[in-house]
Amino acid sequence: xxxxxxxxxxxxxxxxxxxxxxxxxxxxxxxxxxxxxxxxxxxxxxxxxxxxxxxxxxxxxxxxxxxxxxxxxxxxxxxxxxxxxxxxxxxxxxxx
Numbered sequence: 001x002x003x004x005x006x007x008x009x010x011x012x013x014x015x016x017x018x019x020x021x022x023x024x025x026x027x028x029x030x031x032x033x034x035x036x037x038x039x040x041x042x043x044x045x046x047x048x049x050x051x052x053x054x055x056x057x058x059x060x061x062x063x064x065x066x067x068x069x070x071x072x073x074x075x076x077x078x079x080x081x082x083x084x085x086x087x088x089x090x091x092x093x094x095x096x
Contacts, residue, residue, distance in 0.1 A: 030054035031062045 019046060026046060028038040035058060037071065042050050052067075 030059050034061065 010013065026042055028041055030038065030052070031054075033041075035055060039050060044046060
């Protein structure tokens, strides 16, 4: 039986320093999956415990956000995304 393998190598266009975060989506989004499900699935599938801000601060899923909910974060890009969706979810996001 013959097996074919595909190896993909990607290079970065800039140097990444230790203080930078490299973000990726592993398919378990904080807004649509329970914290316990995310943590358990990521550990089983990718062998790591997620330490992202939504996991550490136990952010709520979209369906459980009340009429007024405030997120505090230093992530300006995240604030912009929440403000863009605020009409749908009635979310108030503020920087700290």
